Every structure is written in structure tokens, then in C-alpha cells.
Amino acid sequence: MTTLITNIKELLQIRNENSTKVSGAEMAILPSIKNAFLLIENDLITDFGSMEKMPIREVDQIIDATGKIVLPSWCDSHTHIVYAGNREQEFVDRINGLTYEEIANRGGGILNSAQKLNETSEDELYSQSEQRLKEVIKLGTGAVEIKSGYGLTVEGELKMLRVIKKLAQNYPITIKATFLGAHAYPSLYKDNKEGYLDLIINKMLPEIAKEKLADFIDVFCETGYFSVAQTKKIIEAGLRYGLIPKIHVNQFNSIGGIQMGVKHKALSVDHLEIMNPEDVEALLHTETMPVALPSCSYFLSIPYTPARKMIAAGLPLALATDYNPGSTPSGNMNFVVATACIKMKMTPEEAINAATLNGAYAMGISTTHGSITIGKKANLIITKTLHSFYQLPYAFGSNLIDTVILDGKVYA
Ligand code: NIG
Numbered sequence: 062m063t064t065l066i067t068n069i070k071e072l073l074q075i076r077n078e079n080s081t082k083v084s085g086a087e088m089a090i091l092p093s094i095k096n097a098f099l100l101i102e103n104d105l106i107t108d109f110g111s112m113e114k115m116p117i118r119e120v121d122q123i124i125d126a127t128g129k130i131v132l133p134s135w136c137d138s139h140t141h142i143v144y145a146g147n148r149e150q151e152f153v154d155r156i157n158g159l160t161y162e163e164i165a166n167r168g169g170g171i172l173n174s175a176q177k178l179n180e181t182s183e184d185e186l187y188s189q190s191e192q193r194l195k196e197v198i199k200l201g202t203g204a205v206e207i208k209s210g211y212g213l214t215v216e217g218e219l220k221m222l223r224v225i226k227k228l229a230q231n232y233p234i235t236i237k238a239t240f241l242g243a244h245a246y247p248s249l250y251k252d253n254k255e256g257y258l259d260l261i262i263n264k265m266l267p268e269i270a271k272e273k274l275a276d277f278i279d280v281f282c283e284t285g286y287f288s289v290a291q292t293k294k295i296i297e298a299g300l301r302y303g304l305i306p307k308i309h310v311n312q313f314n315s316i317g318g319i320q321m322g323v324k325h326k327a328l329s330v331d332h333l334e335i336m337n338p339e340d341v342e343a344l345l346h347t348e349t350m351p352v353a354l355p356s357c358s359y360f361l362s363i364p365y366t367p368a369r370k371m372i373a374a375g376l377p378l379a380l381a382t383d384y385n386p387g388s389t390p391s392g393n394m395n396f397v398v399a400t401a402c403i404k405m406k407m408t409p410e411e412a413i414n415a416a417t418l419n420g421a422y423a424m425g426i427s428t429t430h431g432s433i434t435i436g437k438k439a440n441l442i443i444t445k446t447l448h449s450f451y452q453l454p455y456a457f458g459s460n461l462i463d464t465v466i467l468d469g470k471v472y473a
């Protein structure tokens with residue numbers, strides 16, 4: 062199957078195969094071609110350039126993109142899309158004055174979702190999660206990482222990871238799976254933390270590895286959740302099974318999780334709402350991608366990741382949704398890009414780099430996803446007719462996506 066997209070007003074994020082992430086001042090540059098064509102053969106991008114240089118050849122399908130912008134699909138490197146039920150009541154409780162922390166301390170929060178998940182069958186969990194996956198695909202996401210972490214029992218965690226695997230088998234979107242057994246201590250282990258670490262390391266991990274259910278290992282490294290020492294123990298165990306670390310750190314407190322993550326070559330460290338100068342310093346000249354989650358800051362009214370400080374220091378930055386029932390019930394990457402511009406003062410160029418190529422890097426797939434590059438996956442967004450790509454973050458509440466292409470085929 063060959064598809065030719067013609068008359069593209071602007072083709073964004075064109076890169077050669079050597080660029081796998083962008084850092085610091087480079088983030089302000091978003092290479093593009095105006096009045097362009099793009100050729101897709103099967104599931105891959107095989108040619109692109111300016112319209113004057115378009116080869117004359119037979120194709121199966123032509124898509125005329127006059128007035129429209131084409132860019133790589135969003136790469137959402139941090140989500141918890143697989144969950145059961147919702148936490149709408151906690152949302153209202155927060156409006157009425159309770160904090161996220163107070164809700165968690167009285168047995169709500171992650172433990173509330175864990176109880177719901179353990180009471181929900183695998184089939185029902187699949188169908189609830191599938192609705193959200195379909196929703197984010199239509200919103201332009203072409204690659205997504207999904208975490209476990211609402212099971213907190215051997216069966217619950219396996220159930221979540223099996224659902225993620227099934228979604229990956231049934232949908233053309235690229236999916237990476239992360240084991241987040243260390244998301245919270247279940248009530249049963251509240252006075253036996255060592256016992257829960259032992260369950261994660263000696264029961265959950267071997268099963269997950271045997272069934273090949275995860276690519277990455279994650280821990281919620283935070284005061285009141287998992288300490289730096291406990292996080293270290295868990296990621297070292299994960300590494301023994303070949304799972305690469307991606308860690309929730311510095312959401313509410315800076316406790317040294319970044320330094321430990323970098324030492325263990327974490328692929329990413331995520332949240333980063335609270336960043337000391339030493340935290341920024343620790344990330345410089347490393348292979349670890351910092352990931353900001355602005356929709357979480359928005360929903361919880363907590364600080365935004367200090368993007369300007371981090372980019373000025375020379376760091377790369379990725380943007381992801383954190384789609385989950387408690388802190389971010391939204392998987393809309395368009396809103397993430399807009400919020401990064403509006404609240405974190407990232408330029409549209411920086412935000413799009415962060416949501417495509419750097420997002421792909423944070424999932425370990427930037428050699429195949431995240432840019433318009435010959436040989437990369439044809440996972441693309443074709444926008445509606447736009448004045449310029451600045452309209453994407455500017456018109457923050459509008460859906461400006463016309464067509465979504467996954468694996469070289471029109472999906473929606
Ligand atoms: O990334 N911070 C930890 N975990 C999730 C939220 C979990 C929840 O509230 O359900 C997050 O924000």
C-alpha cells in the first residue's frame with residue numbers, strides 16, 4: 062500500500078536518522094518544509110520533500126493536504142490509561158478543600174483505584190481502558206507508554222499488564238508497558254513495608270519477566286510513598302530482569318530520586334514539579350530524559366516543571382499526559398502542548414519537540430518514532446486548515462486534528 066500526501070502547507074519535525082533527542086537551545090528549532098509532499102509505503106515514511114521535487118509515480122492513495130499541516134503523531138511517554146472506575150468524588154472533595162495528600166491519607170487516592178481494580182474483571186478492565194485508548198488515538202497520539210500500579214497485588218498487577226499487552230495486540234498504536242508495582246503500599250502491608258518490597262521483587266517481577274509483560278520498571282519515589290533507598294532496591298531488581306527504569310520523582314518533594322535514577326541510567330525521570338539547582342545539575346550530560354506533566358500541575362494546582370530553567374541549563378525536556386484517574390483524568394496531548402506554552406513558557410517549537418522526538422526518546426523508540434524521517438513509522442497527524450502551526454497551542458480548546466494515520470493507514 063502506497064500513500065502520497067500532497068500540497069502540505071508545512072511538514073513539521075523533519076530530521077535525519079541521527080537525531081534521537083533535542084536539548085537546550087536546539088529545542089527552539091523545529092525543522093520544516095513548506096509546500097511539501099510525503100510518501101508512505103506500507104507502514105513507513107519512504108520519501109518527503111518540497112512539492113517541486115515530488116517524484117511522478119503510481120500510488121494507491123493520494124491525500125491532498127492543501128492548507129493543512131502534517132507532523133509526527135504525539136509520543137505520550139507517561140500514562141496510566143489502564144484503570145477501573147473513576148475518582149470523581151475525590152475531585153469534588155478537593156474542590157471543597159481537601160488536598161490530594163489528605164485524600165490519600167484517609168485511604169483514597171491510589172488505594173481507592175486499587176480497590177476498584179481488584180474488584181473488576183480483566184474483560185471489564187480491558188473494555189474500560191480500550192475506550193480511553195481509542196480516545197487518545199483520535200487526539201493524535203501514535204505511541205504511548207502505559208503503567209501498571211493500580212493492582213498492588215500479584216494478580217492485580219498481572220491483570221493490568223495483560224490488558225496492556227492485549228491493547229498492544231489489538232490496536233495499531235505503538236505501546237510500551239511499565240511495571241509500577243511500587244506505586245503505593247497496599248493497606249495490607251502498611252505496617253510491613255519490607256514485606257511488600259519482597260512481594261514486588263520475589264513474586265511480581267519473576268512472573269512479569271516470565272510472561273514478558275513489561276519493558277520498563279517505575280517507582281513513585283516520594284515522601285510518604287517509596288524512599289530513595291527503597292526505590293533503588295526495586296529498580297536494581299527490575300534491572301536484573303532487563304527492565305529499564307523510568308521513575309516518578311520530585312512531584313511534591315526533592316529527596317534525591319533524580320540523582321539515584323541517573324546513576325542507574327534511568328531512561329526518564331518524570332514529574333519534576335519541584336526542582337533544586339542540584340537536581341538540574343544531576344541531569345546534565347546524562348542519557349536520562351526529564352519529562353514534564355503539565356496537565357497534572359493544572360488539575361492538582363501544583364507548580365509546573367520549571368522548563369525555562371532546565372532548557373537554559375542545556376537539558377532536553379519531554380512532555381507527556383500522565384493520564385490517570387487521580388491526578389490527571391485527561392490524555393489530550395494537544396492540551397499538554399498548549400499548557401506547556403501557556404504556563405511553562407515553552408515556545409510552540411520547543412513544546413512540539415518535547416511532545417514528539419523527546420517523548421519517543423523517553424519510551425526508547427526515537428530511532429523509529431517521533432519525527433518525519435525516512436524509514437520511521439508513518440504515524441502522523443494531518444491538521445485541519447490552519448493559519449500556522451502556532452494555532453495548535455494558541456487555540457488551546459479546539460480540536461484541530463483532521464486525520465490520524467497509524468502504521469501508514471488512515472485510522473480516523
Ligand atoms: O503520576 N504520582 C503518582 N502517580 C500518579 C497519580 C496516581 C493517582 O492519583 O492515581 C501520577 O500523578
Ligand code: FE
Nearest residue numbers: 139141309383
Ligand atoms: Fe504518573
